[in-house]
Amino acid sequence: MFAFISLLIFLCMAILMVRLFAGPTLYDRVLALNTFGSCTVLLIGSVGFLFGRPDFLDIALLYALINFVGTIAVLKFFRYRRLGDAPEDAEAVMAPPPEEPKT
Amino acid sequence: MLTLIVDILSWACFIVGGFFLFIGSLGMVRLVDFWARLHAASIIDSAGIGLILFGLMLQGGFTLITAKLVLIVLFLFITGPTASHAVANAAFMSGSRPHDMVEDVTDTDQPKEAKKKASKTRKSTGSKKS
Numbered sequence: 001m002f003a004f005i006s007l008l009i010f011l012c013m014a015i016l017m018v019r020l021f022a023g024p025t026l027y028d029r030v031l032a033l034n035t036f037g038s039c040t041v042l043l044i045g046s047v048g049f050l051f052g053r054p055d056f057l058d059i060a061l062l063y064a065l066i067n068f069v070g071t072i073a074v075l076k077f078f079r080y081r082r083l084g085d086a087p088e089d090a091e092a093v094m095a096p097p098p099e100e101p102k103t
Numbered sequence: 104m105l106t107l108i109v110d111i112l113s114w115a116c117f118i119v120g121g122f123f124l125f126i127g128s129l130g131m132v133r134l135v136d137f138w139a140r141l142h143a144a145s146i147i148d149s150a151g152i153g154l155i156l157f158g159l160m161l162q163g164g165f166t167l168i169t170a171k172l173v174l175i176v177l178f179l180f181i182t183g184p185t186a187s188h189a190v191a192n193a194a195f196m197s198g199s200r201p202h203d204m205v206e207d208v209t210d211t212d213q214p215k216e217a218k219k220k221a222s223k224t225r226k227s228t229g230s231k232k233s
Contacts, residue, residue, distance in 0.1 A: 001110075001113070001114065001117065001162075004117065004121075005117045005120075005121060005155060005158070008117075008121040008124065008125065009121075009124065009155075011125070012124045012125055012127075012128040012147075013128075015125075015128040015129060015131070015132055016128050016131055016132075018132050019131045019132050019140070025137060025194070025199065027137050027190055027193060027194035027197070027199065028137050028140065030190050030193075031131075031137070031140060031141065031144050031187070031190050032131060032140075032144075034144070034183075034186050034187070034190065035127075035128075035131065035144045035147050035148065038147060038148055038152055038179060038183065039124070039128075039147065041152075041175065041179065042124075042151075042152060042155050042156070045156065045159055045172070045175070046155070046159065049159060049162060054163065054168045054171075057168060057171040057172065057175065058171065060175055061171060061174060061175050061178070064175055064178050064179055064182070065178070067182075068182040068185070068186055071186045071189065071190070072186065072189060075189050075190065075193045078193070079193060079196075
């Protein structure tokens, strides 16, 4: 049972990898990365059940936290080009971000 | 007897959840543009995760494991839509629009350069995909 669902999650992550590499824009990649992280949480949980060590769920919970914070951090970095402090001028906030590099 | 019922229920959850997971990940690859792929991502974030973690909860029984799984479900159900909204909002602010949108009535206070850029990218993606 757990082997079946782990393999299925692994297959879905392999399919998501295509979009992660081939996404035409930055936002496609960030969305695929967020979904990939959610699938990773599921995979850690089901693999923990598969090996009879459900303590892996702690790691899954931690991964869910880090995944959310990481997504927001990537978006904030590509919007403001800095992570630590708030931007000084409102003009930089409303301006569209610079051109993404062509892939 | 009870074990058999729980096993059947969690098999059903796993199969239906795995089906939604597969459909969602196929949609992430096959759909045409970012705004369509958001739907596929939300299928994985709601139906796939909810059903599979519910199946794991049934296997866990009334223990600490189920409490941790409930925490994970609660957390993912709060942060998943938030992250999706953040990504969609960032894409919207950068001037991306659906590729087959006829008239841009969504924003009235955006700078003109972003609108021009949006129409340019719209044309390019439309010609590429179709």
